[in-house]
Amino acid sequence: MVKFLDLQKITALYSDEINRAIERTTNGGWFLNGVEVQLFEKEYAHYIGTNRCVSCANGLDALWLIFRAYIELGRLKPGDEVIVPANTFIATVLAISENGLIPVFAEPDGNSLQISLSAVKSVMTPKTKAICIVHLYGRCAFTPELADFCKTSGLLMVEDNAQAHGCRYGNSKTGSLGDAAGHSFYPGKILGALGDGGAVTTNDNELADVIRALANYGSEKKYYCGFKGKNSRLDEIQAAVLRIKLKSLENDIAARKRVAQFYVDNITNPKVTLPGKELLTDHVYHLFPVLCAERDRLQKYLFENGVETVIHYPVPPHKQICYQEYNSISLPVTERLAAQELSLPMSPVLTEAEMNKVVECVNSFE
Ligand SMILES: Cc1ncc(COP(=O)(O)O)c(C=O)c1O
Structure with a gap:
């Protein structure tokens, strides 16, 4: 049988390095918010080409945190509409609706399978405040026309980069093209962990700081909470594994x-x-x-x-x-x-x- 995806074979390529990393982390006795996570965030931000990377527990959380942070910052409010390609994975839509925002479905182009500017324009209303483009299947969904449209219409552009690590538009990578991007490191993804993992990349420091707090119970300072947040963390072992796989x-x-x-x-x-x-x-x-x-x-x-x-x-x-x-x-x-x-x-x-x-x-x- 030709397997759809042979994760055993993929993981075996890195088994020595992974085993050493697990041993190092286990012996170090520090499992969350440690040096592996810090280094992975730095290396991944550098790879994607953004100032900031905030890791979190999975790709859904990454997208959820982006939309929630925009609400906390007053740049979005519940009831605002977010245009999203209708042919995406459910997580893109959940991240929108579960923040009280309204997902508005735009048809994809039947050949590229990506959202098109004409589809966006056809569902746009005065309540539209953001577009979430999805680099579905690994194909770049960004176009300069969409970006110009977002700019002139005052819309945020969020990227769902769960499926497209390493994809490029010109010299830039997806995940650095919009205002913020959510990434998934689910094992089957192009850059996959040995369990769940996710991250947000952005050049917006204010947004990144709020996301960091939101993913930490809403707290910037231990036991003092400015936001009603959640616990969404990438652990040290997953970060160490991702650092190894990022190199390849x-x-x-x-x-x-x-x-x-x-x-x-x-x-x-x-x-x-x-x-x-x-x-x-x-x-x-x-x-x-x-x-x-x-x-x-x-x-x-x-x-x-x-x-x-x-x-x-x-x-x-x-x-x-x-x-x-x-x-x-x-x-x-x-x-x-x-x-x-x-x-x-x-x-x-x-x-x-x-x-x-x-x-x-x-x-x-x-
Ligand atoms: C397009 C898309 N968005 C979001 C997600 C959510 O990522 P995760 O499974 O890490 O929550 C996925 C992953 O399955 C995805 O394919």
Whole structure:
């Protein structure tokens, strides 16, 4: 079976270094808010190209903390609308709604699968105060047109960079392009920990300070709380692991791009579309999505022939039971993507034989 993602194999590449780091941390007896976290934040901010990085417990928290901090700073208020691509993972939307802000769904472009300026304009109202762009699947969603529009309309631009560590727009990295960005280090991500982890990157010192406090029970000074915060921490062992894996991130991305190029060059089945394959936008291939009108049959066929795949995502946020208030909205592009998307095996450790098998199986689907 070609695994969708072989985390055992990926982790084994670093096992000596990771074991040494765990031993060092364990022997040091200091497990939270220590030197590994400080160093990771410094190194990750440097990698992304921002002044600040504040680590936290996961990617949802990172986004939640950004929106909550904007509310605490008076730059957003409950009831404000935040435009979000309709085809994102639920966490992007939860971070908005769970702060009393109103998510407003914009249809993605059916080829790039990213939010477009025209879609943003079509859902814009006087209550719109921010846009959350999502670098979904690893493809850069930033455009200078969107940035100009945000600037001239006085909108904040938040980036959901959970899936696109290392992705670039020109010489800049995603995570440094908007006003603030949320990152996830969930194990399956391009930069993944051995458990949960997350971070916010920003050049806004005031925002970073509030986020730091919010992630620490709302407290800047121990036992004195200026905000009603939460406990959201990256621990020392995860920070140490991320520091190790950060050093290989560029190589990992290059390997992912090689896999993607192989798929692009060799998948020829007319029943299977490779969305945006001709686009020049940088793509770091957290995932390799294909579209197929008979997606479920294709998935079954691949599985029966030894290729594991995953659907990202079968139910879009506006059709989830938890968002009944949006269930009646019709978003045909998003709903078509949810019905047709299938993610092929993608990772830096796929072998040539595995890639060949994936291509052969996709091409032999009738
Ligand atoms: C686009 C997107 N946003 C946010 C998140 C949330 O990250 P986490 O799982 O670390 O909470 C994820 C991760 O699954 C994601 O894919």
